[in-house]
Amino acid sequence: MLLRLIWESFRFAMQALKSNLTRTVLSLLGVTVGIFAIIAVFTLVDSLENNIKNSLSFLGNNIIRVDRFPFTSGPQEYPWWKYFRRPPGSYAEYQFLSERLKNAEAVTIFAEARTTAKQGSNAYERVALQGVVFSHKDVYEVPIGEGRFFTELEISAARNVAIIGVKIARALFPGEGSPLGKELKVKGLRFTVIGLFEEEGEGLFDAPSKDEAILIPFGSFSKLYNVGRYGLEPVIAAKGMDDDLELVALENEMAGLLRAKRGLKPTEEDNFALNKSEFIQNAVGAIFAVISIAGWVIGGFSILIGGFGIANIMFVSVKERTNIIGIQKSLGAKNYFILLQFLFEAVFLSLIGGLAGLLIVFGFTFVDLGSLELILSMKNILLGLGLSSVIGILSGIVPASIAAGLDPVEAIRSA
Structure with missing residues (x-):
């Protein structure tokens, strides 16, 4: 049941991407830019902090x-x-x-x-x-x-x-x-x-x-x-x-x-x-903690815009598939099935934008910055994917709730 739900959500997400590629790409661009901004800042901060602490290794631990x-x-x-x-x-x-x-x-x-x-x-x-x-x-x-x-x-x-x-x-x-x-x-x-x-x-x-x-x-x-x-x-x-x-x-x-x-x-x-010896290292960590907060602020606005873009796609998707929703309900589909179907779709769309942002950050790790080595850590990858999932859930919950609450008869007539 769950696997079928995930597969259908993935299929509908791909259809949403293909149906109006330009609109979808522009909508997902906000999530891409937001995830890129946050993860890029965190990657740079982590790399700088590690490099500085390694440079201070002569102080010992x-x-x-x-x-x-x-x-x-x-x-x-x-x-x-x-x-x-x-x-x-x-x-x-x-x-x-x-x-x-x-x-x-x-x-x-x-x-x-x-x-x-x-x-x-x-x-x-x-x-x-x-x-x-x-x-x-x-x-x-x-x-x-x-x-x-x-x-x-x-x-x-x-x-x-x-x-x-x-x-x-x-x-x-x-x-x-x-x-x-x-x-x-x-x-x-x-x-x-x-x-x-x-x-x-x-x-x-x-x-x-x-x-x-x-x-x-x-x-x-x-x-x-x-x-x-x-x-x-x-x-x-x-x-x-x-x-x-x-x-x-x-x-x-x-x-x-x-x-x-x-x-x-x-x-x-x-x-x-x-x-x-830890005093200087803790001071360095405190400075970079402030920079990390700035990264959240910078990327937060882009992610917010991306969330509205995902919500827009989902509202359009609900409207375009109202008749299909009515048919599914008339055949016995439960409200939670419809809800999860659209929620999974929103998460998939958001993850696509997030993965694009992570790939851009990963590309920058190959840029030669002299003694500074950029490393995209697993912690930041998981953070990016986690943020994308949360944005997908928040952006899709309202359209999914509307879809789940449609009357089957009215939904079929909308065709």
């Missing part, structure tokens, strides 16, 4: 950093002069936290500087040189495509070993194959390459990339730079437990231990900032 400056402050005032006078984190504080923190999976300390790497006559400028400890890989992702990470002995002995990015490898060792075991110079000091990062590609907004990074032991970094002075301050970071919601337990424990280490009295305020 479930991580709290010890900084002088907070990521955010009050809405009116940001007393940077007060934060500027705060002491930076230190290696001693890292050891103190590493030994005592119970709500952290791991603790790390790192420092970063921009420099130039050389090998023979080849050089690569603006390298992101970073000094790390052995636990760094347990806090932040260190995707190594070739070679290995540092050993504890290499870290503790401050050996001159390095993990480099693919761009640096190509620039310093052109046509030489694997860079493993080869040497490069940083500020006159020789380093042996023991690892190669996986290639990341270009990030959005020129975000830091491991393709242009060099990782060395923290002790080796301290040989090259006076770590602790302004501009070369080490950052302490701790990775929280998965069951620690919003890292509340870790934040409270870190604050208490740091206050004790720095000898702060109960009446004194913190002279450090505990920054959560």
